[in-house]
Amino acid sequence: MTDRHNDDRPPGSRFAKGRPPGGRPPGQWRSGPRPGSRPPAPGPRLGPDGEEATVLYGWHPVVQALGNEARGLHRLLATENATARLEAEFGEGLRITPELVRPSEIGRLLGPDAVHQGLYLEAEPLPAPGLDDLPADALILALDQITDPHNVGAIVRTAAAFGVAGIVTTARHAPGATGVLAKSASGGLEHVPFVTVRNLAEALIALGERGFTRVGLDSDAPESLDALTVTRPLVIVLGAEGKGLRERTRTCCDVLARIPFSGAIRSLNVSNAAAITLYALGRSPT
Secondary structure, three states, X not given: OOOOOOOOOOOOOOOOOOOOHHHOOOOOOOOOOOOOOXXXXXXXXXXXXXXEOEEEEOHHHHHHHHOOOOOOEEEEEEOHHHHHHHHHHHHHHOOOOXXXXXXXXXXXXXXXXXOOOOEEEEEOOOOOOOHHHOOOOOEEEEEEOXXXXXXXXXXXXXXXXXXXXXXXXXXXXXXXXXXXXXXXXXXXXXXXXXXXXXXXXXXXXXXXXXXXXEEEEOOOOOEEHHHOOOOOOEEEEEEEOOOEOXXXXXHOOOEEEEOOOOOOOOOOOHHHHHHHHHHHHHOOOO
């Protein structure tokens, strides 16, 4: 199903104005604030543990989260049109009752530039595995201080497409798995867990001791990506745009490799580089 931009009631919707969807009692659903009612409070509510909830918005991130039993749910805001789409998608299996709102109310929470498609979800963070929980034959990514949430989200989406078992990142110098990152991941967060470590170099050393081949992507490396033959378990290490891999990270890799460009431009956005590398190495024999 193709994405739609922020909207409300679709033409010809069976949810006519004033008629609650699914035969629910009047008053349970509303289109905009009723007299005396309060619009959603700005910003996410706190979860049961006192921490700020994870914010997900847009069709794919929200639908994937709603279908993930491991994802705890707090609050779902939806426009009338989005509610109709959810009911068509889940039927009676929807795990949370939406609060029916106008698009502007979600826009007030997220800002005017967020393409929310009528859906806003506050949820629990997903359980985070440890390094030792990764499968013995895993294909994983390690991110060395990539801080742009758009880039990290795009990497997560690509990782989900290639069956990556996890993404290793640090607690500092890394964006949270919420908001813009989640939207850019387009539902990939529900399929590729983050493994958060204190020190990336130490994590790479530990993975090497477990038998992982550690391949660092470096535009100046003498080794060409298409000349590598690697086996799993495998970790592909990606550095931030501009800075690349830090020196300590480089020394913890078994091999450094570059993408063999043939055109005038010799570099790519890190998320595009991740996709090419996963395609090249993810099909290697195990």
